[in-house]
Amino acid sequence: MSVLLVVRHVEEGPGLLRWGLRAASALDLPLEVVCCQAGDSDELTWRREGDEPPAFLRDSKVRWGVVPVGNALTEVVEHVMSAGVKYVFTGKRNSGQELKGSPERRLSQALFQHVPCAIIVMRFPEGGEPREDRILVPAAGGPHSRTALQLAHKLVGLAATAFFVEPYADEISREVGERQLRKVVRDAGIDPGEIGCEVALGEKVSDEIRNEAGSGHYGLVLIGASDLRSLRSRIFGTVTGRLLNGPAGIGVGVVRSAFPARDRWRGQLGRLLRLSVPQLEREERIALVDEVEGKARWTFDFALLMALATLIAALGLLANSVAVVIGAMLVAPLMTPLIGGGLAMVQGNWPLWLRSSRAVLLGFFLALVIGLTVGLVARLLGFGLTSELASRGEPTLLDLGVAFASGIAASYCLARPHLTGALAGVAIAAALVPPIATVGLCLALGETVTAQGAALLFGTNVVAIVLGAAVHFFAAGIRGRRDGRGLWPRRVIIVLALACAGLAIPLTSILVGKVTTPRALALSLSEVAEESHYRLLKIRRSRSAGLPLVEIELAGPEPPPGALLDALQAKAEEGMNCEIRLRVRTLLETERTR
Known part of the structure; x- marks a missing residue:
């Protein structure tokens, strides 16, 4: 396992490297850096010792490689799945700093949607890196918020603050908020005594987050993404925009937790299929x-x-x-x-x-x-x-x-x-x-x-x-395409799969009947035929005129007498437990000796 940095622009490198090194150290995992650049190769290429690294990596001995930006998503996802990457860090810049529709501009969103492990998209203040190491984490209680809390706790320990906004209803509102916050922290697997906890009373959550983050005590705000469509609003929204451009110089990171196990298995299956x-x-x-x-x-x-x-x-x-x-x-x-x-x-x-x-x-x-x-x-x-x-x-x-x-x-x-x-x-x-x-x-x-x-x-x-x-x-x-159109195909697949399972019941019943009934029926009819010195050669079942039809082929010295036919029909009706029609063909056999 490892921590992976995906650097789209060299200017993002120093900030990402700083937090990537801290995450790798806290998690006791190696750090890998992938730099996006134009190139002839379509694959992720890991550089050897002695190759000239980018300027921000010259003082760091980490594994690094390059990948063409146009194919970065595919190569990064493949590497994450094959190498077992635990966290991916990447950057996001102001919309005015990137050309509209450029591959670099689309890459952060694409990585955020498709990378199966936990991912943090970071945007740093205009003046460079944050000046403080303390981290503020708005604690909403969802899976992404829990991942943000866990990461902040591992990075800075007690210097991380879980922040909760409780609507001000009466004098007990603060105590209610503190209880809710402790529950959220425990759900993240953290002892409330090992992380800072802060509760604010207010009606508008975004205003309270902005006020707390702008107090001058924090260098980074980690926000759990509520859904995949929230990236743009959270990176460029009111809260983060004012924080990034304010005098405090606060960085912002949007955290998305790892995909559920079923999605990761589906990704592994897709990778296996692509290979085979x-x-x-x-x-x-x-x-x-x-x-x-x-x-x-x-x-x-x-x-x-x-x-x-x-x-x-x-x-x-x-x-x-x-x-x-x-x-x-x-x-x-x-x-x-x-x-x-x-x-x-x-x-x-x-x-x-x-x-x-x-x-x-x-x-x-x-x-x-x-x-x-x-x-x-x-x-x-x-x-x-x-x-x-x-x-x-x-x-x-x-x-x-x-x-x-x-x-x-x-x-x-x-x-x-x-x-x-x-x-x-x-x-x-x-x-x-x-x-x-x-x-x-x-x-x-x-x-x-x-x-x-x-x-x-x-x-x-x-x-x-x-x-x-x-x-x-x-x-x-x-x-x-991965959008809202994905609901009806899933429903149709479920309906067809259930229909297939339902069809399997009568089909299995017919198969079992075909396998078991003819054997027992053939044995009983063979015994009746042998009593009259005839041999049963073949038996076949079908339907005729609304009744089951049993076709029998016998071998004997003469056409079978009526008594034998009656005995055969009675035995067949007894074995099949219903009225039948009987059709008999006879192969005449004659034996001669000198």
Whole structure:
């Protein structure tokens, strides 16, 4: 661990070095200094012994390095996370001393928002460094205020003063304020006897802080930041502006505590992903967003392909043709808006989310209507439930895993143009249109149980593909802006994750039933067949005309007698605990000897 100074301007160096050395000494940690400057390299470069240091470092033997100001944020954050930096000190100058929009001017705010450890942004008086060593800390009681108290206590001990403002209500107001202040100090892990404590009575907190700081006893005021947006107002606000420009020459520091553990873990995860997962470059991200936004919308082309894919899938399901159903999967355009939904969540891109959701919903209803229409015609022509239809009525937890992996694979291929040839295989793996066609067909044919299963399969595919795409895009380095737009993606992710967990319950139940029931049923039916000198070769379960259908393949010397068929059906109904339909195929076997 260490204490790190980030020096944006040489003029800030002496003041930062003074307080950085005191912090390093008090914490018994090494001090590191990073100087921002223009340069060809994009990385933080640590200087060797013998290199000429900046003027303010010539009398100090500390580790120092340089980093280009344009890439300083990324390099500093990486170093903080890898080296375990405990405190970061940096500076802030008057707005008139820095060009508007300059990288140096934006760097303090960016560091304050993104550095995961505790950070102190310091601004020194116009005349140079503060003349006093005493530190005043307004004690508001939040996490940032506690960090400021802890730091001030470690730096100067009893020369630090915790300051609390209590509204003047009556004669006991001061005692109430003193009790509140002692509680705040204890919450910071400090004995009230080891730090100065001062209570003021007043209605306006800023005025009381300014009056106390301007008394001439303090050289530095450490203010805990209430939130990330408060930096500018606290650095350039009424209180600090008057203190900095006043005759007392007081410096001001804004303190932000370390991020919560979950945020640090998320940062470590992001760093691990950047090291292990190929990150998308800027041009690749531009091409990806452009392609997804162009294809993840409801257009005539999208609707036509959706209609044709559904028609092909419906005819293939009725014809019981696997090849035709696979062809429908390749035509369907539904994968792209699902990937767009995952991208929209990671980016916080609400318009893209709306466009993608609209395309998915309209595509679903169009396919459902076509499936119903084809199903009604098929019912008039006497078609019934086929094995291809029945197989989509019993999704399992395996389908959830396939869809999640397909979402990752499809988004990975779409983001990398040289891999787009693999998208066809992904489309086949995660069937989207056949389940919708199955829902329409089975509703028309009266097979409502199979239709419910197919609807469950489609919902499973949608949720898992969107989540899988979002996971990949996050791992590939795509991020949205950190502002108020971050609330809805979190809510959508939570809803989808809960939906995924809810879907896993019936899917697991179906999987367990498929694994356990056929084994016990096959054993009992095999025993019945062997009593009549037949061998059970194969057993398969599906549904037909609203009832479970058990298909059995036997091997024997002649077609099975009616008594054997009755015994087989009775045993199957006993094992499945419901009424069934039985279908038996017999493979005739003949044995001859000379």
